[in-house]
Amino acid sequence: MPELPEVESVRRGLVEAKLHGRIVEVWRSNATLRVGTSRAAEHLERLEGARAGEVHRRGKYLLWHFDDRKRHALGLLVHLGMSGRFGLALPEQPRAAHTHLVLGFDDGREVRFVDPRRFGALGVGPLEQMQTQPPIGALGPEPLDAGFDGAQLAAQARQSHRPLREVLLDQQVVAGIGNIYAVEACHRAGIHPLVGAYRLQPSAWDRLAEALRFVLEHAIDNGGTTLRDFRDVSGHAGRNQDELRVYGRAGKPCPGCGTTLVGFVNAGRSGVLCPRDQPRPRGHVR
Numbered sequence: 001m002p003e004l005p006e007v008e009s010v011r012r013g014l015v016e017a018k019l020h021g022r023i024v025e026v027w028r029s030n031a032t033l034r035v036g037t038s039r040a041a042e043h044l045e046r047l048e049g050a051r052a053g054e055v056h057r058r059g060k061y062l063l064w065h066f067d068d069r070k071r072h073a074l075g076l077l078v079h080l081g082m083s084g085r086f087g088l089a090l091p092e093q094p095r096a097a098h099t100h101l102v103l104g105f106d107d108g109r110e111v112r113f114v115d116p117r118r119f120g121a122l123g124v125g126p127l128e129q130m131q132t133q134p135p136i137g138a139l140g141p142e143p144l145d146a147g148f149d150g151a152q153l154a155a156q157a158r159q160s161h162r163p164l165r166e167v168l169l170d171q172q173v174v175a176g177i178g179n180i181y182a183v184e185a186c187h188r189a190g191i192h193p194l195v196g197a198y199r200l201q202p203s204a205w206d207r208l209a210e211a212l213r214f215v216l217e218h219a220i221d222n223g224g225t226t227l228r229d230f231r232d233v234s235g236h237a238g239r240n241q242d243e244l245r246v247y248g249r250a251g252k253p254c255p256g257c258g259t260t261l262v263g264f265v266n267a268g269r270s271g272v273l274c275p276r277d278q279p280r281p282r283g284h285v286r
């Protein structure tokens with residue numbers, strides 16, 4: 001599932017495409033996307049005639065800015081779900097199976113959204129509303145923002161008795177983290193992923209915040225992680241899967257200490273840890 005680095009890779013691809021023209025055609029398939037969403041509530045028709053502006057990301061969401069014909073600021077909110085991807089094409093090129101949205105630009109190019117598993121979500125609305133109301137308005141701090149540190153992370157999470165990994169996956173605690181990067185960051189910080197969050201001391205939160213930044217930035221540099229479906233705007237898979245240190249590597253030696261990595265399942269999600277670098281603590285975690 002695309003997490004922050006994968007969504008950021010898509011954002012950068014859309015920025016590099018320099019799409020600054022007007023949308024002259026909006027085509028949407030008849031299929032609904034994520035359960036609980038409806039085509040009618042997406043309001044994609046509002047993009048007809050709109051001019052494309054900046055492409056932003058918040059957590060795992062893309063927020064593409066547009067100005068409509070009356071110069072009202074609109075936002076196209078996109079969640080890639082499990083398998084959503086954007087690509088550029090020309091109108092004469094055949095559409096891939098599972099194409100659900102086509103935005104035709106006045107320079108002749110098309111932006112196509114393809115989502116075989118249909119867990120993605122699309123929606124257009126007034127930009128300010130999209131920026132301040134849920135889902136974006138409900139997100140926790142952005143881990144790559146300048147002010148993000150252990151104190152900020154602790155402020156969101158230190159009261160929680162939930163296992164740390166689960167807390168990191170809570171988008172209201174910190175935005176954009178999924179299972180891969182939560183597991184990688186816990187290993188990098190040397191903290192057991194299932195310890196109750198309330199047991200972490202400030203020094204452990206600092207280490208964790210730094211580890212999150214590191215694993216996310218490293219993955220962005222590698223164009224994201226592709227375990228299965230993820231592709232960037234050019235159709236390329238990411239390269240970060242080759243550099244994951246623990247995720248998906250249960251039974252193999254820890255790259256840090258050589259101890260055999262151990263898999264676990266908690267709350268229906270699998271994970272991996274190094275029993276030597278991430279021992280289950282008895283008391284506080286420093």
Ligand SMILES: [Zn+2]
Pocket residue numbers: 254255256257258259274275276277
């Ligand atoms: Zn180790």
